[in-house]
Amino acid sequence: MGKIWSIYRTDWKNISNVPIAILLLGALTILPSAYAWINIKAMWDPYSNTSGIKVAVANEDEGAEIQGKKINVGKEIVQNLKDNKKLGWVFVHYTTAKKGVEKGDYYAYLYIPTDFSKKMTSILEINPKKPQILFGVNEKINAVAPKIASSGASSITNQISQAFVKTVGDAIFSGFYKAGIELEKALPSIHNMEDQIFKLEQALPEIDAMGKKAIELEGKLPEIREKGQKIIELEQRIPEITQAGNSILKVEANLPLVNEASDKILALQDKLTDLNRVNGIITQVEANLSEIETNINQAIERTAQAAAQAETSANTSKLTTLHDDLVNLHTTVMQARVELKQKVSDGEQIINSSANFMKNDLPTIEKRIHQAANFVRNDLPAVISDIRKAANLIRTKLPGLEAAVHKAANLARNDLPGFEAQIRSTADKLRRLKGSVNVNDLIQFLKHDPQAESSFLSSPVLLKTKRIFPIPNYGSAMTPFYTMLALWVGATFLIASLRVDVEDAQKYKSYQVYFGRLLTFLTIGILQAVIVSLGDLYFIHTYAVDKLWFVLLSILIGIVFVIITFTLCSVFGTIGKGLAIILLVLQISSSGATFPVSTTSAFFQKIYPFMPFTYAVSMLRETVGGMVVDVVIKDISYLLLFVAVSFLLAFVLKKPLSQRIEKTAALAKSSKIIQ
Missing domain, CATH: 3.40.1710 (abc type-2 transporter like fold)
Incomplete structure (x- = not known):
């Protein structure tokens, strides 16, 4: 540990002895901040212009x-x-x-x-x-x-x-x-219409029966047409009917004569006994003639006998002539009696029949004649008028009636079943509608304010925005991204400008060199983070809810980024610098720092969880908009995981790769163009 601190102290002692080095480090410390401030200020409120x-x-x-x-x-x-x-x-x-x-x-x-x-x-x-x-x-x-x-x-x-x-x-x-x-x-009319439809539904059996009657009537149209034709023919016989009526009136007028004749016939019937006496008288005359004829015959015989004795021929001749005349008269009387008897018999029958008719039938006939005459006088004109009207009706209206009957019959055959189904369906719908819709409620709905309803229709949904963790301007919202980017750029500047190895490296172990020089880089990285975070807050006045945590977490991000970039360069040399640049490019698109990662391609969505930017920008956004502790702890945990991976990489690969990296660096320098 002492050698690590020795390397760290030696670095700063050497820096303090070289003013140009101090100037360079100052530039390396401030330049990342300028990058962040300029971009944040440029993007402060782009939508206001x-x-x-x-x-x-x-x-x-x-x-x-x-x-x-x-x-x-x-x-x-x-x-x-x-x-x-x-x-x-x-x-x-x-x-x-x-x-x-x-x-x-x-x-x-x-x-x-x-x-x-x-x-x-x-x-x-x-x-x-x-x-x-x-x-x-x-x-x-x-x-x-x-x-x-x-x-x-x-x-x-x-x-x-x-x-x-x-x-x-x-x-x-x-x-x-x-x-x-x-x-x-119209509500009363609507209710009335409903009632009428329900009544119509109830009347459907009667309507159906009427339809059947219409079909039945259609079948009787030929018979009706035939009877109508008879009425027309009857109209044509009205003159005959009138004449017959006049005849009846004449008969009625002659009824007194008929009665008079009736009286005479009855009187004649009473005299039939006299006629019978005449017949008896004629019979008696006939008998007398026979007797006379016999007497004459006897006289003729006696005369003939006497004539033989004397001349009496003249008397005999006269008697003979008288006898012949009597015979002729007797024959005539006989014939007359027979004819008279026949005629009397016929006349008696006729008179008796006529008398019976007069006594029995004539009163009834007379009564009927009077009735007929009254009908002719009182009712026949109206009947004739009705016949003419009926005939005219048959001529003018019967064709239309037939057409109407045909139409009604066709309606009953073809349309009535569908009509009945529609009425029943409509009635069912009305019952369901009455059960589900209150017309009064519908009226109240229709009577709503048109202006309010149309205003609602034009904007049916009002978007009430509740700003959760509000940020006042676009520049402040982009501050986490540009601050984080500046810290990575600052760390990249460090590995590009400063050496990651030390003089007399053979005196130190590889991990001592790594940590000793890393402390120097971390010191500069912390200064970068302090300057850029404080400048964000107090120089360009970006918005942050938790200012202290913004500064502290910016320092943490700076430390993490320095460790990652320093480890890449320390382990892989010049190649590590390139890897740091590649990581920068990949992270800008895959971290969701600018556009949501869901809008990027599948490749960037897959590498999204493995990028340090993902958690760094999330953590800084928490300090700007309002911190959720769980999110911050999760982001810090992932960043520390990247630190652990970097340390593991350094421990595992730095010593095995150090000689090869030195040879690669020597070959690169031999090109006299690569540092």
Whole structure:
């Protein structure tokens, strides 16, 4: 241990004796701090000066007309951009904007085309078209500026979208409000409609029965058409019906004559006995004639006998003639009696039949004739009118009725089942809706304030930011990275500028040389850490919650980095210096000090846990934003692990590799260009 301290004291004694060495060490101590301070100050608040990033704006929007109102969204955008100081907006023609971006006069351009407003209002059309703002950016000018310009352009489109959504939402919710008022007014009608639908559902069996009757009626249409034709034919016979009615009236008018004839027939019936007496008289006359005829025959015979005795031929001739006349008369009387008897019999039958008709049937017929006559006088005109109306109805309305019946039958056959299903489905939905949705609640929802609703729709989510471990500016947030980087750069300067071996090394053991010279490097590294950390806090005034811990942990990081770089150079010589530079390059990308490591490639994500920067920057961030003890302890533990690995590397490899490293260094120096 004494020899280690001896080497350390000798180093500082030699340094104090050479002023140029003191100046060099002073520079090595301060230069890393300057590196950190300059970069931190340069990055102090880069987003406060974005107005210097020029973005050209070309507006050629011709506007549009909606419901009689002219609008020009492009002009509104330009007006809003004039009040927006986040970027350096320059308003030029489209051609100028394109050329300016290509030449580098502008970082980007925004082009609002002629149909921007027209497409914006196409939301009211069947096929709306999204409007476009053409954004062109020159990415070769600067790596960051295009991103800032893109962010500005995105912010503008978001503002346009929010304004548009608010406008449309205001219109929609105003419509909702009016709909709520109208719905409230129509609520009784709605309930009535519900009742009607439920009643209609209950009436579906009757409707179905009516449909079946319509189909049945359709089958009877030919019969109805035939009967209708008969009515038309009956209309054509109205003159005959009228004539028949007149005849009935005439018959009624002649009824007194009929009654008179009836009386005579009845009287004649009473005289039928007289007719029978006439027949008896005729029979008696016939008998008398027969007797006379017999007497004449006897007289003729006696006359003939007498004539033989005397001349009485003249008398006989007269008697014969009289006899012949009597025979003829008798025959005539006989024929007359027979005919009279037949006629009397026929007449008696007719008279009796007529008398029976008159006594029995005539009163009924007379009554019916009076009824018929009353019908003719009172009802027949109306019947004739009804016949004409019915005939006219059949001629004019029956075709339409048939078409309606066919339509109703087709409806019953084809559409009624679906209609019934829809009614039942609608009724079921209404029942479910009544069970799940309160119409009064819906009305209250629709009557919400349109302005408040549209404002909510345009910005449905308010991002309430709670700053955990807040850091006031970008420079302070980057202080851990640049401070840590400065300490690694300072440690690299040391191994590049100072010797890691000692004079008369053969007098010391390898570990004595290693630790003796390491103490000198650590002293300078601690000074570097003190200067850079105090300068951060009190020279450029970076923000840190725990200032003391910021200084102390910066010193710890400086010690760790010096040990790592010194060990690499002490063990591997000039190659170790190169390894320190390589480690610097790898750690900048893999430590998550600038961009999150998750945004880097898979290689850097894999080496991330094995880099000292990973834990150094994490530990310093804790002191700047607010310390979480567990995180700090974990980071210190990993940094001490790197120290232990460095010491192990030195103990294991320094002595075996020392002679080979010396030979390699001698060969390098023999080139007269490598130190």
